[in-house]
Amino acid sequence: MAGYYELKLAKNGEFFFNLVAGNGQNILKSEMYSSRGAAENGIASVQKNSGDDDRYECKASGDDKHYFVLKAANHQVIGQSQMYKSESGCDNGMESVKTNGATEDIRDLTDG
Structure with missing residues (x-):
């Protein structure tokens, strides 16, 4: 099963998204956005930038855990991973985002 995006509405009324791998694990979380359109633009930016090795920083x-960020061409962070116990886990997470990030499967969960 391929990865997908979940577009969500936070309790404070802001929007965010997660990139979810085919196995159901969250592999990238966005920042909070004030509007749905801004969150959708964030998804488009991940789709565009996720295949570029230079956009990742581990x-x-x-506490000796590792995580990575994905940056847009303007160096703005567009997503952050979970925490990993090792640098190799971080590397595997980046590879998963590279594999799943281009997906066009966006699941709108803002209504419930």
């Missing part, structure tokens, strides 16, 4: 947190 980082270490203060």
Whole structure:
């Protein structure tokens, strides 16, 4: 099964999305957006940039866990991963976003 995006509405009225791998695991979460259109533009940016190795940056947190961010061409962060126990886990997560990021399957979950 291929990956897909989930477009969601937060309790505070802002929109966000998750990129979900085919196995159902969240592999990338967006920032909060004030409008649906802005969140949809964020999805389009992930679709456009996810295949480019130069758009990823793996980082270490203060507790020796690793995560990555995906950046647009203007260097703005458009998504962040979960925390991984190892740098190799971080690398695998980036590969999963590269594999699933171009999907056009967007599931609108804003109504419930």
